Amino acid sequence: xxxxxxxxxxxxxxxxxxxGGKWKPMILWALYAGETLRFGExxxxxxxxxxxxxxxxxxxxxxxxxxxxxxxxxVPPKVEYSLTDLGEQLNTALIPLGLxxxxxxxxxxxxxxxxxxxx
Amino acid sequence: xxxxxxxxxxxxxxxxxxxGGKWKPMILWALYAGETLRFGExxxxxxxxxxxxxxxxxxxxxxxxxxxxxxxxxVPPKVEYSLTDLGEQLNTALIPLGLxxxxxxxxxxxxxxxxxxxx
DNA sequence: CTGTATCCTACTAGATACTG
DNA sequence: CAGTATCTAGTAGGATACAG
Numbered sequence: 001x002x003x004x005x006x007x008x009x010x011x012x013x014x015x016x017x018x019x020g021g022k023w024k025p026m027i028l029w030a031l032y033a034g035e036t037l038r039f040g041e042x043x044x045x046x047x048x049x050x051x052x053x054x055x056x057x058x059x060x061x062x063x064x065x066x067x068x069x070x071x072x073x074x075v076p077p078k079v080e081y082s083l084t085d086l087g088e089q090l091n092t093a094l095i096p097l098g099l100x101x102x103x104x105x106x107x108x109x110x111x112x113x114x115x116x117x118x119x
Numbered sequence: 120x121x122x123x124x125x126x127x128x129x130x131x132x133x134x135x136x137x138x139g140g141k142w143k144p145m146i147l148w149a150l151y152a153g154e155t156l157r158f159g160e161x162x163x164x165x166x167x168x169x170x171x172x173x174x175x176x177x178x179x180x181x182x183x184x185x186x187x188x189x190x191x192x193x194v195p196p197k198v199e200y201s202l203t204d205l206g207e208q209l210n211t212a213l214i215p216l217g218l219x220x221x222x223x224x225x226x227x228x229x230x231x232x233x234x235x236x237x238x
Numbered sequence: 239c240t241g242t243a244t245c246c247t248a249c250t251a252g253a254t255a256c257t258g
Numbered sequence: 259c260a261g262t263a264t265c266t267a268g269t270a271g272g273a274t275a276c277a278g
Contacts, residue, residue: 038240
């Protein structure tokens with residue numbers, strides 16, 4: 001689960017604590033409404049993540065009630081991840097923030113990496 | 120400025136990187152649209168923060184173009200902080216997330232602190 | 239295929255004391 | 259009033275190897 005610095009002073013504080021992990025935004029992005037992905041698929045979708053970090057972040061999201069983990073006892077093993085209702089509501093609430101990021105990413109990146117001459 | 124792990128894979132990633140500091144949600148909460156606060160006022164508004172952390176987070180938000188810092192060369196010194204246009208847009212985009220947090224904070228806190236018997 | 243276990247580093251954030 | 263400087267502890271995150 002997230003850092004769990006709680007009790008929170010405002011809802012925003014709590015929400016950021018849940019979403020704030022390094023790979024969580026990308027996980028939620030990959031696991032959009034209705035989508036169900038296996039561990040390996042998620043690993044590919046969240047490019048650059050290590051197995052350890054992916055598991056860790058998924059476990060935290062699971063503990064926070066955001067994602068559902070379905071285990072199929074087969075050989076080879078198969079585990080599917082999907083959003084819970086709470087997770088879908090969270091994802092919905094994140095849409096405006098994602099749009100803001102898309103719109104202003106360039107400016108922010110420009111500030112962070114003044115070297116880039118974007119073509 | 121934020122961690123700056125950039126380049127980002129999705130807008131959400133960039134946005135969370137900007138808002139993800141420990142005290143930033145509370146700072147943005149305090150500095151709602153049109154509000155202008157002095158350093159000391161912010162310090163009181165963001166309860167629990169140290170001077171060092173408040174300055175640090177404010178500088179990052181300033182570097183990311185979210186807050187504006189206005190210095191009045193007086194005695195005693197006076198510095199006012201307010202949201203930039205970009206900051207106000209960000210705050211607007213954060214409203215749904217804040218509402219989600221308010222609505223579900225109790226559940227999340229319950230998971231994080233299973234001890235609490237809320238009355 | 240889906241994870242665990244261990245070790246390690248860098249960074250975040252807190253405490254404290256000092257300054258223009 | 260509004261910061262700075264320094265020191266330190268805790269932790270988030272990464273590399274690697276191994277396991278059911």
